[in-house]
Amino acid sequence: MNNTPLSPLPLSHLSDVHSRVLSTAQLRAHGVSPARITEQCRPGGPWQPLLPGVYLLHPGAATSEERLHGALLYAGRPVIPAQGDRPETPRFGEAMVTGLAALALHGFSSAPALLSLDRIDILVPRTRRLRSTGCARIVRAHSLPRPEEITGLPVAPVPRALADAVAELTDADAVRRVLTEAVRGGHCEPGAVVTELNRARLLSRTHVVDAVDSLLAEGRSLAEDRLYEMVRLHGLPDPVWNVDLRLPGGPHLGGVDAYWPEQSVAVELDTRAPRHDEDALWSEYARKREHLERLGITVVHITPKKLRESLEQQATVVRTALMAAADRDPAAYLVVLPR
Template sequence: MRRGMWGQRPELLDQVGVAGVVRTSELERLGVARSTISARCRAGGPWQRLLPGIVLPQNGRPSFEQRALAALIFCGRNSVVTGRSALRCHGFGSYSGDVDVLVEVDRRVQSTGFVKVERTSRMPDADVRGSVACAPLPRALLDAARRCTTVDATRAMIAEVVQRGAVTADQLVVELEAGSGRGSAIPRIVLREMAANVHSVPKAHVRRLWMSSELPEMVFNRKIVDAAGQFIAMPDGWIDEVAFAWDIDSLDWHLAPKQYKHTVERRTRMQNAGIIVLPTLPSGVRDIPERVIADLQAHFALAASRPRPNVRMLP
């Protein structure tokens, strides 16, 4: 193609790139001189160099998708985005930091700029989201979890995905056992908690708090029905011998009016069925555990003092 034709036909740049992201070698094939590329990518110029050999022919802030695509183009064949960037592609969170990329173990590409390269002998098949080749959700989630430094942050990340039904705890256990042991200690703790049906940060603390209360056995996240078998609710905690329910409110959950209405209605159903209900805020579990234990003991005593209502817990 005659040198300079790309200037009269800017759509040619779109044809050789993806979402505007293009290799400098492709620009050169269009007749764009290396000196022109360098000049246009200088500070304040109309283009920008995202990574070595990767250009974005615009001067605005690159989108999340453009950064992810640039990372994949830079890393080359069969590479996939993983970790928190992949979680965003799968619809979880709004992460916009460094892009973690899996490459085959024999590749020599190195981390640079916002790209963090991880070599793996367990290269997953790509799950393409939009234009971005991602690791499958279980792999992406555990790769992100391995980089977390606290149990609470890991628990919150995994709980969001599991609670939305996008992946099961069993799938995560299989993936964890198949993968590297590096960074697996905290995810392993969280998955053990989930085996006990504790699916969120406050509820995990709740389980430990109940164990300190010296109350009878409490089960978590079990369905309660009335005498006719009609569903009443699935409280966070339940002591069956006295029909006592413990409900842990979520402040994030209550930011949406529709969800708050749902919480009020389910609590009303429990109370109408004669169930004693103790609502507790997560902040109480965290900041005033002694008071919460006292509330638990008082509400249990109240439940034990009245005839047990005709409700039952499903297996």
């Protein structure tokens, strides 16, 4: 075995937070021995332990940026640069920031300031053997989402960060605020949030269910506003809005969000929440759509996400359906009622 030590990497090469927060392994790669670490961290010394195996290389309190880096270094498996490499940014393995800290990084005004958080939630694979300690709270997952990079840090996407934050929140108003901001702020769709809350088994908590109901109502209201905007901005003929369809003297066929009687074209917003009865809800929706189409009604299915991300494309889909009406056989006569 070759026990020749690697040439040390100079600490002076690093900049900003990367030179202020380093792990034991990183310090060793820079030629710092365990004895020198102990000496530097003596009472009154220039360094201090931040977390097990992670050191703050200056006296005084850690900044929020330093605490984030330190928590990621503790929970992750930072890659030590090979001899000759000079990476400016540490890599944190599979660890990522989640929970309220992640929401703060995503720009949520309803999340506490980073420096006011006692603990920073770090998401890691379930197989990692780590314990929560100091400013780092370990959150485990069977499968990790793909992180987003914010200020050079790996951060859980909003739906997952929300679920991890809600798991620790007991105040109903706080839960409602973060969920509402996720939708109003355009961070994600309600369905993605409910999926993560359901996966985390949080929908059995009364204050979470109440907040989800408000979230879904908020999401539907925003989607309806975007649908009105689509018709207005892209010059589509005015439909009748939010109506129930019936056969004359026959059964109720279901409600639609917009309907053009002359062209027999309907638009339905899919704002269903993914829950345990998802299969049953989908079957009911599919039966309604198939019934309407058998009667000659063209049903355009639009999700809130499509309206948010591709409004012009959705307007083209609806316009195409309206134009194609002239080439179709006449639809069955329906009674249109407000709902």
